[in-house]
Amino acid sequence: MMDKIETPDLSHLSSSDYENVYEPAEDSFLMLDALESEIPYIKAIKPTICLEIGSGSGIVLTGLAKCLGSGCAYLSVDINSHAARVTHRTAARNSVSLEVVNCDLVGPMLSRIQNEIDVLVFNPPYVPTDESEIDPKSPIALSWAGGLRGRRVMDRLFPLIPHIMSANGIFYLLIVKENDEDDICKVMKSYKWHGSVIVERKAGREYLKVLKFKHVKM
Amino acid sequence: MKLLTHNILTSKCLKGVTVGYPLGIVAKEVKVNEVEFNPEFISRMIQKVDWPALCKAAENLGHLDDLPPAVVEDYENNEEFLKKAHHFLMEIEVINGDLVCPETGRKFPVTDGIPNMLANEDEV
Numbered sequence: 581m582m583d584k585i586e587t588p589d590l591s592h593l594s595s596s597d598y599e600n601v602y603e604p605a606e607d608s609f610l611m612l613d614a615l616e617s618e619i620p621y622i623k624a625i626k627p628t629i630c631l632e633i634g635s636g637s638g639i640v641l642t643g644l645a646k647c648l649g650s651g652c653a654y655l656s657v658d659i660n661s662h663a664a665r666v667t668h669r670t671a672a673r674n675s676v677s678l679e680v681v682n683c684d685l686v687g688p689m690l691s692r693i694q695n696e697i698d699v700l701v702f703n704p705p706y707v708p709t710d711e712s713e714i715d716p717k718s719p720i721a722l723s724w725a726g727g728l729r730g731r732r733v734m735d736r737l738f739p740l741i742p743h744i745m746s747a748n749g750i751f752y753l754l755i756v757k758e759n760d761e762d763d764i765c766k767v768m769k770s771y772k773w774h775g776s777v778i779v780e781r782k783a784g785r786e787y788l789k790v791l792k793f794k795h796v797k798m
Numbered sequence: 799m800k801l802l803t804h805n806i807l808t809s810k811c812l813k814g815v816t817v818g819y820p821l822g823i824v825a826k827e828v829k830v831n832e833v834e835f836n837p838e839f840i841s842r843m844i845q846k847v848d849w850p851a852l853c854k855a856a857e858n859l860g861h862l863d864d865l866p867p868a869v870v871e872d873y874e875n876n877e878e879f880l881k882k883a884h885h886f887l888m889e890i891e892v893i894n895g896d897l898v899c900p901e902t903g904r905k906f907p908v909t910d911g912i913p914n915m916l917a918n919e920d921e922v
Contacts, residue, residue, distance in 0.1 A: 628842045651839045653802060664912050677833065679803045683915035691819070692806040696846055 583619035585612055588642040588674045593666065600662035602636040602723040606783030611703050611754050612643050614779045614790035618752070619647060625748045627698035632656045633685060633737065636723060638667030638678075640701060645676045652698075654678035657686060660719040685737060686744060697744045703754040704734040730759045738764075741793070742771045751793040752778075756786050764791070772796050799913050801855050802887040805847055807913060809899035809906070812921050820851035821906070822898035823858040833888045840884045841874045847887065856886055 590604065602608075615622070630648070632641040635656035645654040656678060658664045664682040671678045686693065705723055708730040715721050726732050734753065741751060751773070755761060765775040774796045780789040809818035849869050856865045865886055866879060873879050896905040897913055904921070907914050 626842075628839070628846070650834050650836050653839075653843065655803070659916070661912075661914065661916075664914075665910060668910065668912060679800055680912050681799075681803065681807070681915060682912055687811040688808055688915040689806045691808055691810050691817075692848070 583616070583623070583647060585616040585619070585643045585647045587612065588639050588646065588670060590637060590639060590670065590673075592669055592673045593637060597662070597666055600719050601660065601666045602663070602720065604637055604639045606781065606786070607703055607706075607754055607788055608636070608639055610779060610781050610783075610788050611640050611701065611752070611790060614752060614754075614792075615640070615644050615701070616647075617778060618750070618792070622648065622699055622750065625698060625750065627652045629653050629655060629693070629697055630699040630701070631686075631697050632701040634658055634663075634703060634705075634723070635667040635680070636660075636663050636703075638670030640703065641667070641678055642670050642674050642676050644699075644701070645671070645678050646674055650677075655681070657681045657683050659684050660722060662719055663723070685733075686740065690740065690744070693744050695744070695746050698746050698749045700741075700745060700749065700751040702734065702737065702752070704737075705732070706730040706734070706754065706756050706759055708758045726759070730756065734759070734764070735767075738767050738771070741768065741773055742795075745795065747795060749795065753791045753793065755789050755791060757789075761789060761791065768793055799892045799908050799911055800888055801852060801890050802843070802847075803913070804855050804892070804897070805851055805887070807897065807915065809902070809904060811915075812899060812902060812904060812917055815899060815901050818899055818901060820848070820854050820900065822900060823855055823892060823895060824898060824905075825859055825892045825895035827892075827894040828859060829891045829893050831889050831891060833884070835881060835884050837877065837880045837884075840880045840887070843887060844869060844873060844883055847883075852886060859890065859892075861886075861890070
């Protein structure tokens, strides 16, 4: 039986929501496709906690939660207060129970989620931008502006991976070509996390990839 | 914000905070929902829960009497215990209120069920 991820209903959201929250685009749908292809592997590790960093509209975590069901806790974090609220609304609209925390990465939970995260999903701000381009007061810019090589935010998360992920945990990361996949995999390898590409797609001028990382026991 | 979520939140990212856990709860609005009971999931979750912090949270919400003071032996097979754990972790939601840093007293607001743990630049 194929485990399908149904695209969540977003009809409760309008253009005024999307002024402050990232509107799902090719990258969001690629992540949903990637997770759909991974459902058997995700189910096999019997996850207890699934975390999405930067849930935005909530489309990805809601889709995943709806598919996996109630045997798991779903948690999203977003630095954007509008996105946090929208994620909550999207979950409710789709009869999914998930928790939302408005915070920067996993700062406030770091000491309590040591080796507890079974599935981590991150579609980061990946667009390469000049630091000067990023207006810290603009929530929508924070969702896509990635600084030098588009790595500004994801580079802060990588060192935390060995601390927060469970032994059999899986980390899904969406990137574009400019983010330098080889370098990312090299960085993660130094933490003993092995990466591979599971889906890729050209969308307009962007070459998108979803990487899957797992801990490699030496 | 369910008490499950409260159980993992700390104020440790604030300057000068050593532990920052557990956060106090000053609740202005609390909702109790009915959530599907999944005993196997609750069993797994109990292993990750800081039970004293859960008790403190229950106490802050005025519900301490109902919660067992400690995790019982062989809890995996104790349906009554699992149901109590399920009720507190999954069915009680703080909709509006504040989370309070135990070391600095700094308040983190909870609005419409979402805790705002963002700190100002000068606080970290």
